[in-house]
Structure formats: structure tokens, C-alpha cells
Amino acid sequence: MPVVPLFAPVAAAPTAAGDPVGDPVGDLRDARSRLRRGRVRDALALAETMRAAGGCGDPAIDEGVVALVVECHLAQGELARARAGGTVLAAMAGPGRGTAHGLWARAELTAAHGDDERARQLYTRVGSMVGDDLELPWRCGSALSALRLGLGSEAADLAREQLDVAMRRGAPDQIALALRLRAITESDGLQEQRLREALSLLGAGLADRLRAQVVTDLAGLLLITDHRTEAVALLREAEAYAAHESLRPLLARVVRLLGLLGEAPRRRAETLAVLTPGERRVTALVVQGMSNREVAERLEISVKAVEGHLSKIYRKFGLGSRTGLVAEVARMQAADPTLLAPPRDESV
Numbered sequence: 001m002p003v004v005p006l007f008a009p010v011a012a013a014p015t016a017a018g019d020p021v022g023d024p025v026g027d028l029r030d031a032r033s034r035l036r037r038g039r040v041r042d043a044l045a046l047a048e049t050m051r052a053a054g055g056c057g058d059p060a061i062d063e064g065v066v067a068l069v070v071e072c073h074l075a076q077g078e079l080a081r082a083r084a085g086g087t088v089l090a091a092m093a094g095p096g097r098g099t100a101h102g103l104w105a106r107a108e109l110t111a112a113h114g115d116d117e118r119a120r121q122l123y124t125r126v127g128s129m130v131g132d133d134l135e136l137p138w139r140c141g142s143a144l145s146a147l148r149l150g151l152g153s154e155a156a157d158l159a160r161e162q163l164d165v166a167m168r169r170g171a172p173d174q175i176a177l178a179l180r181l182r183a184i185t186e187s188d189g190l191q192e193q194r195l196r197e198a199l200s201l202l203g204a205g206l207a208d209r210l211r212a213q214v215v216t217d218l219a220g221l222l223l224i225t226d227h228r229t230e231a232v233a234l235l236r237e238a239e240a241y242a243a244h245e246s247l248r249p250l251l252a253r254v255v256r257l258l259g260l261l262g263e264a265p266r267r268r269a270e271t272l273a274v275l276t277p278g279e280r281r282v283t284a285l286v287v288q289g290m291s292n293r294e295v296a297e298r299l300e301i302s303v304k305a306v307e308g309h310l311s312k313i314y315r316k317f318g319l320g321s322r323t324g325l326v327a328e329v330a331r332m333q334a335a336d337p338t339l340l341a342p343p344r345d346e347s348v
Contacts, residue, residue, distance in 0.1 A: 038208025
């Protein structure tokens with residue numbers, strides 16, 4: 001099955017969840033382009049719109065849409081939803097088959113669950129399908145899995161190969177990705193130099209998620225060398241981006257580093273870092289004015305489960321009532337109306 005190119009011109013996207021999907025190939029390219037640029041929430045919204053349309057009849061496109069949804073859920077730390085998507089992908093592909101994008105998403109999901117040996121096998125299968133095409137950076141995934149398995153030499157070799165290929169044929173963000181990988185896999189004293197070079201290649205809007213990851217890596221090094229002022233400034237940049245895109249794993253890492261510097265997270269980022277996906281969905285519905293029973297019906301859970309979520313939410317916010325929660329969220333949303341997006345359908 002063909003890989004839909006990521007670098008094709010971006011097509012016009014649906015403007016609302018209910019809009020029809022006119023060009024599945026173009027819309028999938030658009031969604032992938034949004035994800036590459038770091039617009040995770042936008043990419044997920046478009047992919048879910050395509051899923052809601054019931055598929056286009058092309059198995060490669062339909063599998064690509066589910067794969068993209070899985071990638072977005074992983075970025076946001078919603079592992080249960082990502083697992084559900086992985087189950088769908090496995091069923092769509094069948095034994096020993098599947099598109100490169102589907103295999104990539106399954107490899108990422110497998111690595112996220114700690115099975116790095118199996119993840120390496122899947123990344124290698126992706127590599128056998130795409131070769132040196134940098135659209136799916138399989139060497140990066142394989143190198144990180146190898147590093148976690150204690151295979152440092154293999155990880156470093158893959159990182160060098162990735163940078164060689166990127167320098168020959170890659171775009172700036174792909175070169176930056178390879179430089180970050182070398183900084184992670186090699187302890188040769190050049191980590192800061194490589195991260196700064198990567199950062200210089202990542203202008204605003206080019207690959208904002210990658211930029212936030214590089215910024216966070218660099219801040220971690222500066223923390224060790226006691227460059228506090230620059231480290232805090234970098235972390236505040238990453239914090240604002242990760243909070244806006246609801247990237248809980250990245251945000252949690254940023255918050256930990258800020259804590260090591262004696263800095264408190266901003267209230268918005270702190271709240272997003274500690275609320276689970278289920279708690280976020282309950283909060284979003286409560287602030288819309290729904291009763292516990294209405295929330296339970298919408299999410300297809302019990303009223304008791306809603307009450308349990310609310311107890312934890314109140315405790316995390318340091319609040320004692322529903323009225324206080326609504327007021328606090330209203331204050332937060334005044335600064336960023338998109339902060340607590342309406343909950344999405346539970347299906348992948």
C-alpha cells in the first residue's frame with residue numbers, strides 16, 4: 001500500500017467537526033503537515049473529522065488516519081486511547097501486513113509501553129518499506145529503543161546514519177531532529193553544541209513540538225552547568241507550548257525541571273500537568289453547566305465515577321466546590337479560550 005507523502009502541498013481543511021471531508025488524500029496530508037508543524041490539537045481534530053466521516057474506502061488512507069490519531073494521542077499522553085487505536089490498526093493490517101504509517105504508529109505505541117525489543121522490530125520493518133525516506137524517521141525510534149535497552153553503540157550508529165541522510169536530502173526540521181538524536185545518544189561533550197545548532201534550524205511554526213523538545217533538552221543541560229536564567233527562559237517557552245497543545249508528557253518533564261530550578265509552574269500548566277484525560281473531559285462538561293448525571297450519560301460512565309473524578313479534580317485544583325471549579329476554569333479560559341477543549345468522542 002502506498003505511503004501518502006507528507007511534503008505534498010497542504011489542502012484546505014474542514015472548518016468544523018461536522019464538515020464533510022472532500023479530498024481524503026489531501027486532508028490526510030494536511031493533518032500530517034499539522035502534526036509535523038507541532039499543531040497536535042489541530043491535527044487530531046482533522047483526523048477525527050475524517051474518522052467520523054466513516055472512512056473513504058481506500059484501506060491505505062483509512063489506516064493512515066487511525067495511525068495519525070494514535071500518534072496524536074501518544075503526544076498528549078492519552079495511552080488508553082492510543083492503545084485502542086493500536087488495536088484498530090492491527091485489525092486493519094492483518095498478520096504481517098500494513099502500511100508504513102500504520103507500522104510506525106504501532107512501533108511508537110509499543111515503545112511507549114516499554115517493549116523496546118518489539119518496537120525495534122517494528123521500526124526495522126518500517127525502514128525496510130521506506131528506506132531513506134525521512135517522512136518516517138524509523139532510525140530515530142530504533143535508536144531510542146536501542147539506547148533504553150543498553151545498546152549504546154547501536155543507538156549512536158543509527159543516529160549518525162540519520163544525520164548523514166538528513167544532511168543529504170532533508171529539510172531543516174529533519175536535520176534538527178537528527179542533531180537532537182545525536183545529542184541524546186552520544187556523550188562526547190558536543191551535546192549542547194548539537195542542540196543549539198538544532199534550535200537554530202527550528203523557526204517558529206516549522207516544527208514547534210520538536211522545538212519544544214530541543215528547548216527542554218537544552219535547558220536540562222544548562223541546569224547541570226548552572227546557567228539558570230537561560231534554562232528558565234527556555235523552559236517557560238516549552239511550558240507555554242506544551243500547555244496549549246495539551247502535551248502532558250512533555251509538560252510534566254518541563255514542570256520537573258522547573259522544580260529543580262526552584263521555579264513554580266504557571267497555574268495553567270500545573271493544572272494541565274496533573275489532570276488525567278478522564279478528569280479533563282469531566283471538567284470540560286461540568287463547566288458547560290452539565291449535571292453529574294448528564295456528564296455520566298455523555299461519557300457513558302456511572303454517576304459514581306463522575307463524583308470520583310470531581311473529588312480528585314477539586315483536590316488537584318485546591319478547591320472545595322463545583323462553583324469554585326467553574327470560576328477557576330473561567331479565569332484560565334479568559335487567558336486562553338482553547339485551553340480546555342470540549343471532550344472528543346471516546347472512539348478512535
